[in-house]
Amino acid sequence: MIANHRILTDDMVARIEALASRYPTKQALTLPALHIVHDELRHVPLEAVVEIAKLLDLAPAEVQDTLTFYQFFYQTKPHGKVRAFVCRSISCALRGGEQVLDHLCKKAGIKPGETTPDGTITIEPAECLGACDFAPCMLAGNDLHKDLTSEKADAFLESVGRQHE
Amino acid sequence: MKFSDTFQPVLLEAAGIKNGFSIESYRSRGGYDPLEKLLVEKKPAEVVELVKSSGLRGRGGAGFMTGLKWTFLPKDHPGPIYLCVNADESEPGTFNNRILMEDDPHQVLEGIIISAYATRASTAYIYLRYEYPKSWDALQKAIDEAYEAGLLGDNIHGSGFSLDIYLHRGAAAYICGEETGLIESLEGKRAWPRIKPPFPAIEGVFRKPTVVNNIETMACVAQIARRGIEWFRSIGIPADPNNPRDPGSYGPKLYCLSGHVEKPGCYEAPLGITARELIDRFGGGVWKGRRAKAVIPGGISMGLMTEDELDTPLDFTGPGTVGCLGLGTAAVVVIDDTVSIVDFLHNSCRFFAHESCGQCTPCREGTNWSLRMLERIRAGKGRLRDLDLLTEIGDTMGMMPGSTICGLADGAAWPIKNSITKFRDEFEDYIKQTNPTGYMETDPVPALPIVTAH
Numbered sequence: 001m002i003a004n005h006r007i008l009t010d011d012m013v014a015r016i017e018a019l020a021s022r023y024p025t026k027q028a029l030t031l032p033a034l035h036i037v038h039d040e041l042r043h044v045p046l047e048a049v050v051e052i053a054k055l056l057d058l059a060p061a062e063v064q065d066t067l068t069f070y071q072f073f074y075q076t077k078p079h080g081k082v083r084a085f086v087c088r089s090i091s092c093a094l095r096g097g098e099q100v101l102d103h104l105c106k107k108a109g110i111k112p113g114e115t116t117p118d119g120t121i122t123i124e125p126a127e128c129l130g131a132c133d134f135a136p137c138m139l140a141g142n143d144l145h146k147d148l149t150s151e152k153a154d155a156f157l158e159s160v161g162r163q164h165e
Numbered sequence: 166m167k168f169s170d171t172f173q174p175v176l177l178e179a180a181g182i183k184n185g186f187s188i189e190s191y192r193s194r195g196g197y198d199p200l201e202k203l204l205v206e207k208k209p210a211e212v213v214e215l216v217k218s219s220g221l222r223g224r225g226g227a228g229f230m231t232g233l234k235w236t237f238l239p240k241d242h243p244g245p246i247y248l249c250v251n252a253d254e255s256e257p258g259t260f261n262n263r264i265l266m267e268d269d270p271h272q273v274l275e276g277i278i279i280s281a282y283a284t285r286a287s288t289a290y291i292y293l294r295y296e297y298p299k300s301w302d303a304l305q306k307a308i309d310e311a312y313e314a315g316l317l318g319d320n321i322h323g324s325g326f327s328l329d330i331y332l333h334r335g336a337a338a339y340i341c342g343e344e345t346g347l348i349e350s351l352e353g354k355r356a357w358p359r360i361k362p363p364f365p366a367i368e369g370v371f372r373k374p375t376v377v378n379n380i381e382t383m384a385c386v387a388q389i390a391r392r393g394i395e396w397f398r399s400i401g402i403p404a405d406p407n408n409p410r411d412p413g414s415y416g417p418k419l420y421c422l423s424g425h426v427e428k429p430g431c432y433e434a435p436l437g438i439t440a441r442e443l444i445d446r447f448g449g450g451v452w453k454g455r456r457a458k459a460v461i462p463g464g465i466s467m468g469l470m471t472e473d474e475l476d477t478p479l480d481f482t483g484p485g486t487v488g489c490l491g492l493g494t495a496a497v498v499v500i501d502d503t504v505s506i507v508d509f510l511h512n513s514c515r516f517f518a519h520e521s522c523g524q525c526t527p528c529r530e531g532t533n534w535s536l537r538m539l540e541r542i543r544a545g546k547g548r549l550r551d552l553d554l555l556t557e558i559g560d561t562m563g564m565m566p567g568s569t570i571c572g573l574a575d576g577a578a579w580p581i582k583n584s585i586t587k588f589r590d591e592f593e594d595y596i597k598q599t600n601p602t603g604y605m606e607t608d609p610v611p612a613l614p615i616v617t618a619h
Contacts, residue, residue: 022288022331024245024371030353035334062354069355069522070336072295085296089257090465091423091498093512127339127516128257129296132423132496133430142298 007048008055012036016055026056030066034073042078080115082160084140085126092128097136100148101125104138107157120164121157172400174433175388176381176417179269186303188310191271197316199390200275204282204324212283212390219389219397220404220415224261225251225342225379226464226493227572228481230412231386235284237366238374247370248286249351249377250277252293252300253335253342256464257516258496261419262380264431266293266300269384270307274330276383278316279390281328284376289330291380292347295337304332339520343571344377345369346522357524358571381419388417401436402480414480418495424461425452425501437480440470440497448499455501459588463493465513466576468583469500488586490579506588507595510580511539517577528574531562535581541613547596548606552589555581 008016016033023029033052037044044052044067046060053060067073086101104123105112115122131137134146138156145156178194179185191197203212217232238246250273254262265273281289293301308330311317319327338356340346345359348370369375389397397416404413414436420443423429427449434443440460444450451457459469462477462484470477474487481492500509518536523529535558538551559582562568563575585592596604 022329025352027353028351028371031334031336031350035336056353066353066355070338072336072338088512089516090461090509090512091258091429094424094498094500094504126296126337127519128255128259130254130260130263130294132258132260132421132498135423135429139296139298144299 006051007041007045008037008051009040012040013055016052027058027062029056030058030063034063034067038073042081042083043074043076045075077115078119080120080122081164082121082140084121084123084138084156085129086112086123086138087127087129087131087136088125089128091132092136095135096148100136100138100150100153103150104153104157107154121160172417172435174417175392176265176272176384176419177268177431177433179272180264185268186270186307188271188307188314191269191275195391196271196387197275197314199387200278200316201322203279203390204322204326209283209285212279215394216280216283216386216389219394220413221382221385221389221397222412222414222481223379224381224385224418224494226256226491228492231378231382234366234378235280235376237364238284238376239367242285242374244285245288245371245373246284246286247373247375248277248281248284248289249344249347249365249370249375250289250291250380250383251342251344251347251377252291252297252380253339253347254297254380254494255294255339255342255520256466256494256496258421258423258461258464258498259494260421260423260496261431261494263297263300264419265380265384266297267303270303271311272384272387273304273380274307274311274316275390276385276387277330278311278321278328280376280378280383280386282326286376287327287329289328290333290351290370291330292333292335292341292351294335294341301332301334308332338522339516340522340571340573343573346571347377348375355522357522358573360570385416402478402482405482411482414482414492418479420447420479421494421496422448422499423496424498425455425457425504426450426499427452437478437483439476439478441475443479443497444475444499451499451501453501455503457499458502458504459500459506459509459584461496461498461500462489463491464496464576465498465516466573466579467491467493468579469509469587471587488583490575505595506584506591507539507542510584511536511543513580513584514539514577517573521573521577525569525571525574527562527568528577531558531574532577534558535577537613541610542596542599544613545599546610546613547600547604548610549593549596549604550607551596552585552592556585559585 053063138145221231222228341350346356350356365375401415405411418436432447468489477483514536518532521532559578
């Protein structure tokens with residue numbers, strides 16, 4: 001028998017349970033729970049899905065169904081320490097968004113959607129980030145990067161490299 | 166109509182004010198006074214009547230009468246009734262909700278509290294898209310301030326009315342902006358829109374009566390409570406007296422201007438301002454001194470207006486008169502004359518192929534095949550026949566032809582139909598020039614193997 005190896009920490013469980021009074025069903029805690037786990041682990045492994053399901057009295061398949069629908073949650077491996085969404089929707093595309101995406105990926109040596117081998121950064125194409133007044137733009141962590149140019153993109157990559165050396 | 170110089174922005178009144186997002190600033194501008202007065206003086210049904218007679222139409226895209234929507238709730242329901250506030254703003258080109266939440270969150274909250282009082286909802290969920298972390302922080306701070314001030318919680322100001330507001334974070338899916346997709350997502354499921362009826366007012370989130378309203382609609386409710394019906398109805402385009410089904414386009418509107426203009430931004434104007442006035446008066450003109458080739462009137466799913474159509478009033482009926490789907494989110498995106506319309510349509514098709522939820526086959530297949538065809542056309546293997554095939558896809562997917570559950574497919578179809586109708590010559594030239602030996606082919610051709618929707 002494998003000892004009680006859990007993915008969800010006591011703190012995660014406490015934070016999920018603290019939200020329970022907000023909703024009349026436990027299933028409504030699915031997205032908040034996935035976010036809580038994903039924020040910390042940068043992915044939600046299948047074992048965590050099973051644990052979340054148990055916590056919410058759901059079948060693991062129900063949680064997994066929701067998780068996979070959004071294409072937002074990583075599962076088999078974590079995304080990079082920084083996850084950068086580069087907008088490619090119309091307002092950004094008209095002002096060079098696709099070029100910024102290409103530039104960033106080339107510099108980082110990866111394709112859009114990939115993570116650098118050292119796990120520092122994931123660069124993903126994104127649909128409209130709702131910051132078209134600052135096109136082309138990128139959301140990295142909680143920071144919105146506005147009016148991007150290749151120079152600003154370079155400076156961003158450098159600062160990410162410095163932070164995670 | 167001409168833009169009036171006497172028009173005063175109210176939805177954006179906090180913009181430029183230091184700490185305009187704080188409860189102190191909002192109160193100093195007269196905020197929350199209307200709510201406190203209304204809790205004492207008006208019954209919920211009277212507030213519904215107030216909003217109904219203001220003529221306010223939902224600002225999220227469909228333009229349905231807000232007050233009328235509220236009257237669909239069952240009378241004397243034992244509860245609970247839920248209010249879902251749609252902050253899943255994801256229509257390409259749209260960011261007005263973000264501005265409202267970040268710059269003046271209390272205006273939004275006052276509108277929510279008033280709307281919840283009117284609809285007898287005791288819980289309101291704000292479904293906020295993942296991509297707005299700053300809005301999340303601003304709203305959470307404002308909610309905390311409102312609880313502290315006794316404007317939220319149990320028995321607000323001794324009125325007997327109680328309300329809790331909770332933020333709920335999305336996970337980057339456009340379909341969650343569709344009101345029943347939002348409801349399913351809030352329940353913890355995949356965001357597959359529901360077949361209607363039953364409408365959410367009868368059976369919504371957690372199978373209870375539910376109202377879903379947009380963030381800007383909530384801000385408008387706050388302003389109507391503060392300034393009154395007459396003020397609201399003095400702005401915008403009145404109902405057409407010859408059309409009994411036209412409810413008019415009243416009130417101020419936030420227009421998001423982006424793309425090829427000198428000064429992109431969110432600008433407040435009376436409903437009915439034209440795209441040309443927006444571009445010239447607020448946007449500083451088309452950038453680099455160029456000409457506009459086309460303009461999206463209200464988010465990418467509304468289709469395109471040509472340069473000749475830029476004097477169309479951007480009210481709830483205007484864009485429809487030039488073949489667009491509607492006013493949508495009033496997100497005006499300017500496309501200059503150096504842009505290939507083929508590239509525009511490719512961008513649009515890629516968006517919808519990525520965002521189709523996959524529930525209805527015509528949308529799932531139609532959006533993806535239209536993208537594959539655009540990929541092939543751009544790879545120099547286009548055929549004139551493809552334009553007819555694309556049009557056929559556009560004509561057959563959506564709620565209008567009756568083949569899908571929600572309107573996402575209509576929004577995907579409109580840019581296809583609109584751009585091919587309005588710019589057919591350019592498509593044909595492009596195909597002939599890039600595929601000089603094969604453009605007349607009509608036999609089936611294999612799709613290119615690589616499609617980059619995801």
